[in-house]
Amino acid sequence: MICYLLLASRMASRYHSLSKLVEALRHCDRCPQMHFSPVSGGPVSSRVILVGQAPGVREPEAGRPFAWTAGRTLFKWFSDVAGVDESSFRATVYMAAVCRCFPGKTAAGDRVPSRIEIENCSSWLDAEIALLTPGLVIPVGKLAIAQFIQPVPALSEVIGQMRTTERAGKRFDIIALPHPSGASPWHRIEPGKSLTRRALELIRQHPAWKNRTRLKQLTPRRTEEEKLTPRRKDAKEEEE
Ligand code: SF4
Numbered sequence: 001m002i003c004y005l006l007l008a009s010r011m012a013s014r015y016h017s018l019s020k021l022v023e024a025l026r027h028c029d030r031c032p033q034m035h036f037s038p039v040s041g042g043p044v045s046s047r048v049i050l051v052g053q054a055p056g057v058r059e060p061e062a063g064r065p066f067a068w069t070a071g072r073t074l075f076k077w078f079s080d081v082a083g084v085d086e087s088s089f090r091a092t093v094y095m096a097a098v099c100r101c102f103p104g105k106t107a108a109g110d111r112v113p114s115r116i117e118i119e120n121c122s123s124w125l126d127a128e129i130a131l132l133t134p135g136l137v138i139p140v141g142k143l144a145i146a147q148f149i150q151p152v153p154a155l156s157e158v159i160g161q162m163r164t165t166e167r168a169g170k171r172f173d174i175i176a177l178p179h180p181s182g183a184s185p186w187h188r189i190e191p192g193k194s195l196t197r198r199a200l201e202l203i204r205q206h207p208a209w210k211n212r213t214r215l216k217q218l219t220p221r222r223t224e225e226e227k228l229t230p231r232r233k234d235a236k237e238e239e240e
Pocket of ligand 1: 034
């Protein structure tokens with residue numbers, strides 16, 4: 001009983017620190033070329049972190065990462081192989097990204113963040129890893145994989161495998177996924193299709209993945225106020 005109370009107290013303290021970190025992140029304006037506002041999945045106290053690339057044009061409005069077509073594919077993968085639906089995933093996995101702001105468009109599609117923007121935003125990822133001490137990190141797409149493996153190997157050499165790495169003073173496993181956007185057919189044709197499925201199987205079997213719902217039960221619930229992005233907060237205040 002005492003152990004449970006100590007663990008619950010530690011979880012509440014971590015959640016409080018994480019909430020403050022996410023609140024600061026949501027007001028970050030370090031990169032002048034990025035479109036405000038930063039997108040966060042919220043202060044989900046989890047030992048599993050998913051790292052996306054950068055939000056698209058729809059995500060800032062929706063106020064959450066992977067809110068559009070790539071997200072539909074990503075959550076279908078997890079639903080089909082790992083047996084978890086989108087709302088359960090969002091409630092039990094901390095969702096980070098290489099860059100948290102929409103970079104804008106170019107003639108070829110979404111602008112790829114610059115090296116300086118990636119460096120600016122990597123300090124948020126360091127702080128999140130230091131606080132959450134993840135057991136498992138899931139980088140999604142080459143830009144995210146590059147945050148953990150250098151030089152970045154071909155997708156067929158990294159997807160479907162588990163590696164162990166260190167960052168921000170923490171040691172954790174990484175199981176990478178390809179980017180689920182419709183722009184790349186890699187995950188729809190062989191060997192990408194089988195390797196993606198193998199990666200999802202590895203995630204499903206990982207101890208940090210299996211335990212994430214247990215930690216969720218010890219985490220305080222987010223208030224409605226905490227769920228609002230700065231943009232939505234402003235709109236709410238104007239309504240009032
Ligand atoms: S991309 Fe990251 S570092 Fe740059 S303004 Fe957005 S949140 Fe801040």
